[in-house]
Amino acid sequence: MIDKRIKTVAASVADIPNGATIMVGGFGEAGSPTELIHALIDQGAKDLTVINNNTGNGEVGLAALIGAGQVRKMICSYPRSSHSKVFPELYRAGKIELEIVPQGTLAERIRAGGAGIPAFYTATTVGTPLAKGKEARLIKGRDYVLEYGLTADYALIKCEKADAKGNLIYNKTARNFNPIMCTAATVTIVQTREIVEVGALDPEHIVTPNIYVDRVVEVAQPVIESQLIAKGVQYP
Amino acid sequence: MSMKGWSREQMAEQVALDIPDGSYVNLGIGIPELVTKFVPEGREFIYHTENGLLGMGPAPTPGQEDPELINAGKKAVTAEPGASYFHHGDSFTMIRGGHIDVCVLGTMQISQHGDLANWSTGAPDAIPAVGGAMDLVAGVKTIFVISQHTTKTGISKLVSTCSYPLTGKAVVSRIYTDLAIIDIKAEGFRLRELAPGISFDEVCAKTDAPLLPPLLLPPIANEKRE
Numbered sequence: 001m002i003d004k005r006i007k008t009v010a011a012s013v014a015d016i017p018n019g020a021t022i023m024v025g026g027f028g029e030a031g032s033p034t035e036l037i038h039a040l041i042d043q044g045a046k047d048l049t050v051i052n053n054n055t056g057n058g059e060v061g062l063a064a065l066i067g068a069g070q071v072r073k074m075i076c077s078y079p080r081s082s083h084s085k086v087f088p089e090l091y092r093a094g095k096i097e098l099e100i101v102p103q104g105t106l107a108e109r110i111r112a113g114g115a116g117i118p119a120f121y122t123a124t125t126v127g128t129p130l131a132k133g134k135e136a137r138l139i140k141g142r143d144y145v146l147e148y149g150l151t152a153d154y155a156l157i158k159c160e161k162a163d164a165k166g167n168l169i170y171n172k173t174a175r176n177f178n179p180i181m182c183t184a185a186t187v188t189i190v191q192t193r194e195i196v197e198v199g200a201l202d203p204e205h206i207v208t209p210n211i212y213v214d215r216v217v218e219v220a221q222p223v224i225e226s227q228l229i230a231k232g233v234q235y236p
Numbered sequence: 237m238s239m240k241g242w243s244r245e246q247m248a249e250q251v252a253l254d255i256p257d258g259s260y261v262n263l264g265i266g267i268p269e270l271v272t273k274f275v276p277e278g279r280e281f282i283y284h285t286e287n288g289l290l291g292m293g294p295a296p297t298p299g300q301e302d303p304e305l306i307n308a309g310k311k312a313v314t315a316e317p318g319a320s321y322f323h324h325g326d327s328f329t330m331i332r333g334g335h336i337d338v339c340v341l342g343t344m345q346i347s348q349h350g351d352l353a354n355w356s357t358g359a360p361d362a363i364p365a366v367g368g369a370m371d372l373v374a375g376v377k378t379i380f381v382i383s384q385h386t387t388k389t390g391i392s393k394l395v396s397t398c399s400y401p402l403t404g405k406a407v408v409s410r411i412y413t414d415l416a417i418i419d420i421k422a423e424g425f426r427l428r429e430l431a432p433g434i435s436f437d438e439v440c441a442k443t444d445a446p447l448l449p450p451l452l453l454p455p456i457a458n459e460k461r462e
Contacts, residue, residue: 027287027324028310029303053324078367081310088363100364103286104328104371111325122332123374127351127405130370172321173287174304179323207323224303 004166004216005195009039012189012217016045016154023110023155023181024052024062028081029225031174033158033191034061036217038235040156046070051110051152053103053177055079055087058229064236066090073097075150077106083229102130105147107180112149114183114212119148155185158222159208162192163199166213167206175207182212191219240433241414247382249274250412250429251340254380259337260284260330262372265309267382268340284336286368288327291319308368331368332375339376341369343383343411345398348424348445350408352381353400366403373404385413385442392444394418394425415439424448 006012013036016022022040026032041064048071055074056063065071067086079087079098090096101109102124112120121144125131135146157178160171168190170178182188195218228235242250248270255261255271257279263269272294275281283292286308293314296302301312315321330336345353352373355366373379386392394411410428411418416439417429426448427436440447 028306030287030306030310031304078365079363080365091363092361098364100366102366102370103324103368104332104375107324107328108332124332124371126374128370128402130366170321172302172305172315173285173289173307175321175323176287177324180325226303 003164004210004213005164006215006217009035009191009217009219010042012036012191012215013039013043013156016040016043018045019047020045020153021049022051023152023177023185024050025155025157025176025178025181026062027053027173027176029057029061030172031158031170031176031178032061032225033156034223034225035219036156036158036189036191037061037065041065041068041070041236044070047072049073049075051075051106051150051181053077053106054081055084057081057083057225059086059234060223060228061225061235063087064234066096069095071096073099075099075101075106077101077103100130106150107177109147109150110177110180110184113151114180115149117149119146121145122147150184152181152185153187155181155188157182157188157190159190159192161194161196161201162190162213162216163196163201163210164216165198166190166210166216167201168192168208168213169201169205170207179208182208187214188212189215189217191217191222193220193222194218240431242431243414245270245273246431247412247414250417251380251382252276254410255279255281255338260290260335262286262331262336262339262376264339264341264369266342268342271340271382284327284330285313286324286327286331286372288322288324289313289315289319290322290330291316293319328368328371328375331371334375334377336376338378338380339372340380340382341372343381343393345393345395345400346381346383346408346411347395347398348420350406350420351398352379352403352408353398355403356401358401369403373407379408381408381411383411383413385415385439392442394443394445396445415442418447421448426450
């Protein structure tokens with residue numbers, strides 16, 4: 001009997017080792033698995049490479065993980081936001097590495113990684129400083145650069161509903177990077193607002209099929225990062 | 237009438253007039269967002285936002301914001317009837333696969349060859365942050381730029397060659413400023429229309445590259461275009 005449910009967020013991230021590469025879902029706070037990230041801060045794994053579109057907000061969630069000194073390198077498209085201060089300070093102090101990737105290239109690198117495609121050509125970045133050092137090729141009269149697929153040891157994911165087998169559905173634009181990251185990680189850990197009976201999710205509506213999911217933990221009332229930031233909360 | 241030049245809203249209105257009915261449109265952050273206010277009577281545009289929504293509607297009424305329903309600028313939005321949600325891979329398939337018809341972006345510099353520089357000043361202490369801009373200019377069929385003609389200190393944003401790092405090379409079709417609408421042609425900047433009260437000489441003086449006169453008779457300002 002397949003049952004991927006884990007009782008606590010702490011148990012779900014307990015085995016993540018130092019030096020792991022971790023994909024973290026979310027676009028800003030929407031779809032951010034904040035409770036899983038906080039459990040990872042408590043767990044203490046360091047020297048991590050983290051893949052996310054941004055670098056977190058305020059001093060909670062991903063920003064707090066970075067602030068705790070656990071992240072060696074960020075791979076992202078946009079490391080700034082109106083409330084991000086932790087990453088810029090560490091970056092300017094030379095204490096964290098940054099690989100900047102255009103958002104669509106980041107998404108496609110993750111999708112390719114999950115699909116077993118090692119590399120692909122794209123027109124994005126051609127003629128810009130971000131094309132430097134990339135293999136270039138002319139295809140049917142247009143210039144392209146080679147980009148490599150991305151995979152990770154772990155993915156931390158947030159969804160709306162899951163079943164014990166690991167089928168997932170999401171909520172509105174909180175879907176964002178989460179489904180593709182599920183496919184590209186060796187171990188995919190999911191926090192869900194609700195665990196429903198196997199069979200309760202309509203197979204026509206399942207967004208992430210359970211083959212991509214390893215662990216599911218229920219977080220019935222996830223925090224809203226912007227509300228924590230408004231209250232001046234710092235984690236831990 | 238002492239009207240001189242176009243306001244931000246009027247610039248957005250000029251852009252909206254040039255977008256055909258039924259277009260799939262992606263709007264950048266800032267002045268481009270104003271385009272939604274000026275959709276001409278009888279036309280429908282479907283708005284795409286990079287973070288996974290096709291059929292984006294306006295901001296919700298205060299108190300109705302949903303932190304899980306936002307746009308690429310991370311502001312609360314709504315979903316129109318017929319909207320759909322999808323993941324980032326699909327969202328950029330729409331962009332990179334050439335399925336989005338029009339993208340309207342702001343800029344820091346634009347060259348006479350249509351090179352766009354809108355993501356970084358290249359300052360040594362700047363933290364690079366590109367987001368989806370490079371994907372949009374590489375993948376969307378038509379790129380319109382909407383911007384003040386000069387910076388706050390009066391320096392032309394329209395230049396012979398961009399000094400800032402590029403977002404894309406030869407990607408822009410047309411630029412809408414407070415002074416004029418200018419096409420980017422093989423031969424360079426070519427005036428399409430002057431804003432009210434603005435002379436060709438004035439636009440030339442404020443443009444840091446050659447500006448060519450219109451090929452056709454200048455259209456009457458604010459005439460409804462199809």
